[in-house]
Amino acid sequence: MGTEAPDEQKFGYVHHLQLDKLLSVMRPVTAHPEEHLFVTVHHVLELWFKHLIFDLERIIALLEADDLAQANWLLRRIGEILKLAEAHWTVLETMSAADFAEFRGELTGASGMQSRQFRQVEVMIGLHQTAGEAYVARTENLWPGLIGEHPVTLRDAFFAVFARHGLTLRDVYRDRWRQHDLFQLAENAFEIDRRFQSWRHNHILMVRRQIGIRARGTGGTFFRDYLATTTGYYFFPELFEFRNELTEMAGGEVMKPGSP
Numbered sequence: 001m002g003t004e005a006p007d008e009q010k011f012g013y014v015h016h017l018q019l020d021k022l023l024s025v026m027r028p029v030t031a032h033p034e035e036h037l038f039v040t041v042h043h044v045l046e047l048w049f050k051h052l053i054f055d056l057e058r059i060i061a062l063l064e065a066d067d068l069a070q071a072n073w074l075l076r077r078i079g080e081i082l083k084l085a086e087a088h089w090t091v092l093e094t095m096s097a098a099d100f101a102e103f104r105g106e107l108t109g110a111s112g113m114q115s116r117q118f119r120q121v122e123v124m125i126g127l128h129q130t131a132g133e134a135y136v137a138r139t140e141n142l143w144p145g146l147i148g149e150h151p152v153t154l155r156d157a158f159f160a161v162f163a164r165h166g167l168t169l170r171d172v173y174r175d176r177w178r179q180h181d182l183f184q185l186a187e188n189a190f191e192i193d194r195r196f197q198s199w200r201h202n203h204i205l206m207v208r209r210q211i212g213i214r215a216r217g218t219g220g221t222f223f224r225d226y227l228a229t230t231t232g233y234y235f236f237p238e239l240f241e242f243r244n245e246l247t248e249m250a251g252g253e254v255m256k257p258g259s260p
């Protein structure tokens, strides 16, 4: 009796959410009780990556159709999800470094850097267009064809909207209450970068706590050679650079680009 599938009428919740499948994927590979949390946090983040991919596809299509109101509504959600994603690091930090040291050796080369969905989120927003050749080569090497699957990125769709409206960032920020949709679009895009940076920095703080700054990751890299370089990645560097222009326009002193 106990092994029969639950009655669909009585357990619509279980059927709709496919809980039997979802909850059956927890298969710890070690005997350590703290591995349960480690796996749960990875699973939850992968579910959010999946949803980000789903919404990003919709947002790019909405921007291409010039539906700024709906695109902005969904973009705000992306920011909220990224904020939530970051909150997982402090939960994971309740697993002590001593506990993690006891089982990480058994994880046989598994590392978040192998997450295809994480890389897909970055590529859909357009990181390969700003992060440089090393990023492109690494992505192509691990996930051949992934970049080609996304011929129009969020970056492309974003700048195409500004071009279609014949407005620059400067025009939009100056006239922000009349150009409110475009102003909000730029602020929402900035927020994605802002949140991603925060996610990366807090992942690094968590890594420092759990394995130490000089330890080699399970993916085979040292902090200095890999994670440290990712903090320089921006999806919309133009929106960050533009802040200097705003300060300068208002009479503030700004160093020339490339100044030490």
Ligand code: HEM
Binding pocket: 041, 042, 045, 046, 092, 100, 111, 112, 113, 114, 115, 118, 203, 206, 207, 210, 211, 216, 217, 218, 219, 220, 221, 222, 226, 227, 230
């Ligand atoms: C104790 C927990 C964790 C530690 C010590 C840790 C450590 C590391 C290290 C050292 C790297 C660099 C690659 C390597 O050599 O492995 C890395 C990359 C990465 N980790 Fe974690 N990680 C942890 C948890 C997580 C979780 C829960 C996720 C969620 C999916 C995650 C996602 C990632 C991603 C996406 C990268 C690649 C980052 C990039 O390419 O910008 N990590 N991690």
